[in-house]
Amino acid sequence: MGNISFDFTGRTAIVTGGARGIGLEIGRTLRASGAAVYLADVDEAAVTAAAGEIGAVGVRADVSDTEDVERVVATAVEETGRLDIVVNNAGLLRDGVLWKTSDADWDLVQQVHLGGAFRLTRAAVPHFRAQGGGRVINVTSYSGLRGNVGQANYSAAKAGIIGFTKTAAKELGRFGVTVNAISPNAETRMIASIPADKLAELAAAIPLGRFGAPQEMCAAVSFLASEEAGYITGVVLPVDGGMSM
Secondary structure, three states, X not given: OOOOOOOOOOOEEEEEOOOOHHHHHHHHHHHHOOOEEEEEEOOHHHHHHHHHHHOOEEEEOOOOOHHHHHHHHHHHHHXXXXXXXXXXXXXXXXXXXXXXXXXXXXXXXXXXXXXXXXXXXXXXXXXXXXXXXXXXXXXXXXHHHHOOOOEHHHHHHHHHHHHHHHHHHHHHHHHOEEXXXXXXXXXXXXXXXXXXXXXXXXXXXXXXXXXXXXXXXHHHHHHHHOHHHOOOOOOEEEEOOOOOO
């Protein structure tokens, strides 16, 4: 966990897209810091295994489905009595130049990335209000800031998350809720399909010369979820090796 740690004992967190990659590492870090962690993912077998690995609870949920999202929140609250932190990390890719992108691929990416962040945040708000506070951390992308060829759907969804983060921060601040985002740049399944020569070219364009490890995204999330970050809201924090400069 490095030299920075926070105490989340007595807190409950939900992390979507928690079966692997960044989501799993965020869940691992929060759990190691004392939080009761609920990992949500559409892959039931993978999320069950991941949760067992880190001592969390794994829940099969499709974040594009309102009933699934509300069930995850209800389960966490029923079992722990509270909800303190939500991390909207779930995502997928359906890449293609825009004139070859189907309605289905456009809609699915919006529903999972942007719709998922909306649904979980909305479901958490009544519990945050009752408790007098809460933390929302969304996962956006460099593509949402600058765009990327072949990713009109993904870039639009991630740009939408930035707008959603700032609006939710303005609306929920009165209830003691902070809403922030990170913009990561990590080696995950989403870049695994990139050819090696192209990947090397992309890495060379990063000021630190490499992609980050999923674990390197966690300190930023823990900080934004902490009491120490209670006066920070509406921020998009790049954790990208300087790529977005």
